[in-house]
Amino acid sequence: MRRLLLASALAGGAAGAWACGESLGAGRHALAGEGWQIAWRAAPSPVPVGKHFALDIALCAPAGQALPAALRVDATMPEHKHGMNYRPSVQPQGAGLYRAEGLMFHMPGRWELVFEWRDGTGAVRRLAQPLTVQ
């Protein structure tokens, strides 16, 4: 079963008073859906075109639900109908924190950053965020 959660990015994508991922500091972006929350911050920031970047990610589960053991990160260019030329690696850092490396947006334009994991029932959960790079 795959369940798509629509991202509810906070104003401008910045987290503001967002509780999830406070350790990522100011300037982090936030997503939420069905009680799940994600905050992420790119390094370097803003995301460059044609160069590798990494993401520090915090995933927060709804009350009563466990955090997943693994998180998957990917990105696509919906208008171009292709993704990245690189498959990011994601390393859990503990306490709902993850580090994704090896991402690259090789073209300027609108990308969609996708976070995907399985909840305690095995259902695929996903949050996606549009991101335009120049």
Next chain:
Amino acid sequence: MKRWPALLATLLAALLAALWAAPLATVALPAVADPLPSPLHDEDIPRILAFGPWPPPLKPDPSNRVWDRPEAIAFGRQLFHEPALSANGRIACASCHQAARGFSDGLPRGVGLARGDRNTLALHDLDLQRWFGWDGANDTLWAQSLRPLLDAREMGGSLATVARAVRDAPALRQGYMAAFGEAPGPDDERVAVDVAKALAAWQATLRSGRTPFDQFRDAVARGDRAAAARYPQAAQRGLALFLGRGRCYTCHLGPTFSNGEFHDLGLPHFAEPGRVDPGRHGGIRKLQASRYNLLGSFNDDPARGTATSTAHVALEHRHYGEFKVPSLRNLRFSAPYFHDGSAATLREVLRHYSELNEERLHADGEKLLVPLKLNAQETEDLLAFLDSLNDTQ
């Protein structure tokens, strides 16, 4: 009081003349004062600035322990012109990568011991590249430099013949010792890889020079209207098309005018009747199978600090028929064009994009590629812009 109208007219004329002489500068003025057909706009400026500054400093290569050692650079230049490295003793790197042709050969497809499948790439600004060759089968300049030494259709040698040549020829032996601080040892593979690293050290120094576009770009960065105005109007219109309707900028970006990646342009996929050139798909497979990639033991950097691309590159079906986005600097030297040398001139390249056969694109190919349907003036403007990317040295 009667002199005011005349004075105003004079000032207005002077203002209009100044605007006409510096069309880019009009972007900073209110729209009402911008009656000129300036082809460039405010939103173009960041993109224009991102094409420079030029030249950048030499980029370090920690995977090659001699990348900046003067003795290795000198040895690399010596090796580049050395036919003893080839199987028949008659072909050097310089046989195909000719200095007078921008280190290319002017042929549709390279010819060493036999005819190859692809156009000989010009050699400049190589330190700035992420992948090497039309298919990106190598992730370092030194691994790419080893490939033709061993390719049966190019120089046709082996690890043993390359190592033997360095051990046996006094001048090469001396050059090796100067570059690496020791005599060539008994390990053929180690010596051959060192030869490739010296070749890379020299080739990485081949930096293309400053161009009329670079002068324009820097003038824009300084806000120097007068200097920016010296950039030809046709080139400005071509640049506007490059950034605008042509969407060339989507792949040809940054200081080398390339994103360093691979795309399917709808060119024929056959190297010859009945034999497909897999392009990037084959390149990734070769890269991942290579003993000489950045994840292997010949990387001199224990931290593998430059191996991110190699560790994460994804092999997907869509990579069939993709070829590297080339630099657009110094194109005057590198005709014919495309990976298969199928376009004799830049005009033919533009015709390809203008009349693009969408049926030839993979079903999941780049959806941004559509026939540009360039008119004669637009073609001339784009050619003027591309010509401004040739260095003047």
